Amino acid sequence: MSKEKISAFLANLAMLLALESYNPERKDVNAIKEESIEIKIDEAEQEEVRIDEPDISGTVNNLPWEKDEEFLKAQKENHANTLMAAYCAVLIDPLPGEEFNVQLAAKSVKGIVVPPGGIFSQNQLIGPYTKERGYKMGASFAGGNIVQTEGGGVCKIASTLYNVAILCDLEIVERHNHSMPVNYVPYGQDATVAYGYKDFKFKNDKDYPILIWSELVGHRLYIGFYGQEKPPEVKWHHKIMDKVKAPVHYKINKELDEGEERVILKGIDGATVESMVTIKYDSGEIKTKNLGISRYLPLPYVIEINQ
16 A cells, blocks of 8 residues: 555544544444554555656666566676666657567667677667567668568667667767657667668677666666766767758548648658767866767658648
């Protein structure tokens, strides 16, 4: 029983006991007097886990697995007791196939340990993203088009991993931006994968193992890295250039009312983006790391209309 339930129970009990002084014949009051009262407090409710639930993708500190026995065991086995960094990607209107694929990939990433000097490869460790391995069809970008592919949506794992790796000041070995911008991380902070063609890789350049944990809760994807020390303070910086306005594509839907419009896909302007991070160390020293240039075609608006 939660603290709120206990408070409500005691409040009702106090009210009924007060009524007894005015009407001792009340059956509900006498029932309370005759029955023994036992209040059970669930241990899980006593220590409720507070979870960060951002509305916009970004760093988080309070994560959904903090009391999970499997996670605590993995922490102990790998001496990974310090949260280095964590990121929550807020997924906006994911399609059913995409959501399923993200859930499946998040379970595969959970518990991976990258040894000192080791290289994490998403394709190698959790791919291929095929029907035989349980993945469904999901939306993917192919140039300026949106197509259905097996495992479509697993790029959301790559993008979130990329953000955590950057926040941990780890070396990025391979990263590719999408052909069009995505709606769940800022320009320059995404990463795409295509098995056998494009991968996301980072190197554990620390002298201790890094434990990765992940979970999809509703439309929020949480990923955290654990090790033995906190990284320096890392901040993103982007220079957005050559923006190209998102075009509008109309599709006829006779099932709509005459003159009605329905936005199926919200467009995003294309752009060329130069990205870098500043890294501030405990000594006060600040370094700048150039992360390269990402070029995005505009993501078109798709609007259904009946005219």
